[in-house]
Amino acid sequence: QVQLVQSGAEVKKPGASVKVSCKASGYTFTSYGISWVRQAPGEGLEWMGWISPFNGNTNSAQKLQGRVTMTTATSTTTAYMELRSLRSDDTAVYYCARYDLRGVGATTVSSAFDIWGQGTMVIVSS
């Protein structure tokens, strides 16, 4: 079945980096984009960025630009999100979610996040 399986929980010190993986299965990897969304404890959903496995294009939230890198490995149908210079307020559950690339080419984007990973808890603490 269609699923996204993420890597396990991480504990990092301030200033370190974390790399979260998202293994896709059950669908054509290059037909769907992967977006990364995080959720701090007790807070709402925060979009971090997206990557197209089709052509490698990316876009990230302005507040994270310079600290976040998103990549994909089509040979293993895996997406990665690396966040650098971690701070305590980066403590959150990190999700990957897929969206249909066919819906982003039009003037009005029609894509939605129809499949989500199980989430990866990242704790930043000294």
Added chain:
Amino acid sequence: SYDLTQPPSVSVSPGQTASITCSGDKLGNKYACWYQQKPGQSPVLVIYQDSKRPSGIPERFSGSNSGNTATLTISGTQAMDEADYYCQAWDSSIVVFGGGTKLTVL
């Protein structure tokens, strides 16, 4: 930047209709989606392209979007519908989520 505004909380009695709003500038010109999130779980898509339901989502969930407001409506609300609900839209190539609404079924 583009913002989506939701009420922090909505309460409804079992069997009644719950309406959750999401407001944004000319939101009706974009497609709105809605996600349900229960404690400790990943979000689940319940409405996409303003009013479409993914496979497996009950018919009691419906959506609309016009002007500056998108609305998620849950008819005949059940206890299992108690959750946080988030609206989402794309602003050009940027993804925007609303702040979320906690639905309480009293």
